[in-house]
Amino acid sequence: MSPMHKIARTFQRPLHLLGDWAMGWFHHIGGLGLLTWQVLVYLLPWKWNFDGPETWRTMYRVGVKSFPIVVVTAVLVGAIMVIQSGLYIEQYGAHGLLGWGAGYAILRSVGPILIGLMFSGRVGANNTAELGTMKVTDQIDALRALSIDPVAYLVMPRFMAMIVMMFLLVVVGNATALIGGALTSQFLLDVNMVLFFQSVVTYVLLEDLMHGLMKSVAFGFAIAIISCYFGLQTSGGAVGVGRAVNASVVGSAIALFAIDYAITYAAL
Amino acid sequence: MGHIEFRDIYKSFGPKHVLRGVSLNVDPGEVFFIIGQSGAGKSVLVKHLIGLLRPDSGRVLLDGVDVTDFKEKEFYPIRKRCAMVFQNSTLFDSMTLVDNVALPIRKHRDVTVKEAREMAVDKLRLVGMHTYAERFPADFGDGMRKKVAIARALTLDPEFVIFDEPTTGIDPISAAMVDKLIRHLSDNIGVTSIVISHDLRSIFGIADRIAMLYQGKLLLDGTQEDYKNSDNPIIQQFIQGQPEGPMEV
Numbered sequence: 001m002s003p004m005h006k007i008a009r010t011f012q013r014p015l016h017l018l019g020d021w022a023m024g025w026f027h028h029i030g031g032l033g034l035l036t037w038q039v040l041v042y043l044l045p046w047k048w049n050f051d052g053p054e055t056w057r058t059m060y061r062v063g064v065k066s067f068p069i070v071v072v073t074a075v076l077v078g079a080i081m082v083i084q085s086g087l088y089i090e091q092y093g094a095h096g097l098l099g100w101g102a103g104y105a106i107l108r109s110v111g112p113i114l115i116g117l118m119f120s121g122r123v124g125a126n127n128t129a130e131l132g133t134m135k136v137t138d139q140i141d142a143l144r145a146l147s148i149d150p151v152a153y154l155v156m157p158r159f160m161a162m163i164v165m166m167f168l169l170v171v172v173g174n175a176t177a178l179i180g181g182a183l184t185s186q187f188l189l190d191v192n193m194v195l196f197f198q199s200v201v202t203y204v205l206l207e208d209l210m211h212g213l214m215k216s217v218a219f220g221f222a223i224a225i226i227s228c229y230f231g232l233q234t235s236g237g238a239v240g241v242g243r244a245v246n247a248s249v250v251g252s253a254i255a256l257f258a259i260d261y262a263i264t265y266a267a268l
Numbered sequence: 269m270g271h272i273e274f275r276d277i278y279k280s281f282g283p284k285h286v287l288r289g290v291s292l293n294v295d296p297g298e299v300f301f302i303i304g305q306s307g308a309g310k311s312v313l314v315k316h317l318i319g320l321l322r323p324d325s326g327r328v329l330l331d332g333v334d335v336t337d338f339k340e341k342e343f344y345p346i347r348k349r350c351a352m353v354f355q356n357s358t359l360f361d362s363m364t365l366v367d368n369v370a371l372p373i374r375k376h377r378d379v380t381v382k383e384a385r386e387m388a389v390d391k392l393r394l395v396g397m398h399t400y401a402e403r404f405p406a407d408f409g410d411g412m413r414k415k416v417a418i419a420r421a422l423t424l425d426p427e428f429v430i431f432d433e434p435t436t437g438i439d440p441i442s443a444a445m446v447d448k449l450i451r452h453l454s455d456n457i458g459v460t461s462i463v464i465s466h467d468l469r470s471i472f473g474i475a476d477r478i479a480m481l482y483q484g485k486l487l488l489d490g491t492q493e494d495y496k497n498s499d500n501p502i503i504q505q506f507i508q509g510q511p512e513g514p515m516e517v
Contacts, residue, residue, distance in 0.1 A: 053381070057362070134360075141320050142358035145351070146372045146420075147344040153375075 028229075028251075035229045038151045039159050049149070055157035062123050062158070063165030067172070073118050074111065074173035078180030079188075081105055086189045095191045099199025102181040107174055107204060107212045113260050115173045116219035119166055120252040124227035127158055128248035131231025132241040140232065150232065159224040166220030170213060215263050222255040270296030270331065270427050270460045272317060277326035279312055286312050288484035289326070294477075297458045299450055301471050303506070304481035305515070310464045311355060313481070314430045317462075318350050319343035348376060350428040351421035355436075355464075357413040359405040359420070365392065366401035369420045376424060391419040394449065396442075410437035418446065422453075429453065431463045435470050443467065447474050468507060472496075480506065483516070 001009075042049050081102040089098050131154065134140050143150050178200060182193040230248040234240050272294040279287040286309040294300045302310045315321040316328050319338060327336045335346060359368050369388035374381060392398040395415040405413050414434060421429055431450065435443035451474045453459035465471055471478060472492050480487040480495075480503060488494065488503055495507055505513030 051375075130362075138354050138356060138358045139360055141315075142352075142354055142360075144320060144340075145318055145347055145354075146375070147347040148372070148375055149341075 031233060032225060032229050035151070035155070035232075036225055039155060039225065042152055042156050049152040050156055050160070051153050054153060055160060058157045058161040059165065061126075062161045063168060066119065066122055066165065066169060069118060069122060070115055070169045070173050071176050073114060074175075074177040075180035077110060077114055077173075078102065078106060078177035078182075079184040081110065081177070082181040082184040083188065086185075089189070089191070096195060096199050097203070098185055098189070098191050099178075099181070099196040100203035102185075102196075103178060103200040103204040104208055106177045106181070107208045109212065109215070109260060109264065111174045111177050112170050112212045112215040112219060113256060115170050116166070116216070116223070116256045117253060119162075119169065119219070120223050120227075120249060120256065123162065123165075124223045124252050125245050125249050127162075127224075127227040128231040128234075128245045129241055131228060132234030132244040135232060135234045136237055136240060155224075155228045155232075158228055159221075162224035162227075163217055163220035166223070167213060167216050170216035174209070174212065211263070211267055215260060218259045218263065219256055222259055223252045226251045226255060270458070271329075272428065272460070272462070273327075273329040274313065274316065275327040275329065277313060277316060277328070278324045279309070279316070279321065280324055285484055287323075290481065290484070290486050292479055292486065292489065294460060294462060296460055297454055298476040299454045299461045299463060299474055301463045301465055301475040301478045302481065303465060303471060303478060304487075305506070306466075308481040309484055310481055311432050314352070314432070314462055314464065317428075317430065318347050318352060320352075348424050349426055350430065351424065351426040352430040353414070353417050353421045353432060353434055355432040357405075357410065357417040359413050359416055361405055364402050364404055365397060365416050368405070368416060369423055372420065372423045388419075388423065391423055392416065394422065395419045396445065411439060411442060414438060415442065415446070418449070426459065428460045428462070431461060431465075433464055433466070435465065435467045440469075443470065450474060468509065471507075 041047055082098065085098060085101045089095060089101075131140075134154075140150050140154075143153060178197075182196045185191040185196045186193040227248045230244045230251065234244040236243070272292075274290055274292045277287050277290045278285075290309070290313055292313075302313065304310050312321060316323055317330070319335070319340065323336065327334055329335065330346060330350075335343070338346070359365070360371070363371070366385050366388045369391050370381070370384040373379060373384040373387050377384070377387075379387070389398050389401055392401055395418055397412065397415050397419065400408070400412075405416070408416075414437065418431070418434060429450075434446050434450070438446065447470050450461050450463060454461055454476075463470070463475070475492055477489065477491055478495055479489045482502060488498060488500065490498075495503060498504065501514045504510075505515045
């Protein structure tokens, strides 16, 4: 090989890798867009297509089974928020602001994002693994062979269940986080929990609650689309399922922070 | 009604050329076997019929209608007429056996869930699996799962059934039962069966016609007698199951 060829190859290789990387990203962005479009089309009243038993099964698996882990996480989040702010509350004697500080942060952002990450790790990863396994064992093709649209039968119930259950889990999570914060303020900081809740009710606005709940719906949407997309794209056996789950969890986490930033910025 | 034609089908996956110009005709009501080495393209060929794969070139005709360029949704009516039993049974792990079989009934027939389950149990009875209706696929081995997959494929009373290795992994008595069922479907109901198999006992037991694929091409399309009398050494090596011979492994 001539020296000129060697130099050319040295420059070509990084460009080749960059091209591959960019093509991979565009492939995924296009695929996510297409799946979102298909899902939105099925939401139209004249295209409405849901499988009742599959939807209820998914609701139970996604929501009810996630309930304990969300409650535990939320109680600890509330406690941590109060402990972190406790130092300054003591310093300035602003006990009446403890509930507002913790409540504002929990309801607007910390609650939805942490519950979203838990939800993505538990439900999203499980969903990608299930769909991925179905894909590599030809169960998706078997559905197609039975004239059943995999998007209508598998994706739509998961999409609805994840949005509805993410919303409800954030409602429950917000309440339990506030209870966790109140108990911590009472027993650790010696701030009366009645004062804590009075502070929450007085200073935290309905708008703050709605802001967080809006995020929860957007998070549920993103986790559902991303986890279903990577599941349905799986190839390459057990190794492929592992790769798909990894991509799904990382993709969901990035999407959650991006959405959180966008909604927070838009609400300024 | 029920005529299938593959016309000069080519299919590659990346650099691997699986089918290199295969042409076949399957007549209504016959039990048509496709045989050949593993990786010869048998499953790939039949998946073109119901649109699970699309050819790189060539045409697929069903009752004279060219379905090659049909869109996914246009294949749905065809898939109701043409069922497929996959090589690895493909039962849905999250459902009981009866729910697996009831699913296509529930989705395509105007019946209640209870009625669909009752009809599913009847189909399970056909393959001797009705006593395990409420158990999950994971509780069973490949052979029993395959029998349930056959029951599921028959739920919509199809005109054509593609059986991809239906007797692989099944005990000889159950295999004979499956063979009898395939023959029964053809002789008494007029169902056209395309059977992919390596099972010589099945092939020379129930086949009306046999097509052998070798290196992506059709080697011979003929009756059981044509195969027995063939002087092609590759065919003789295959049907006698000899490890040594001209066939490239």
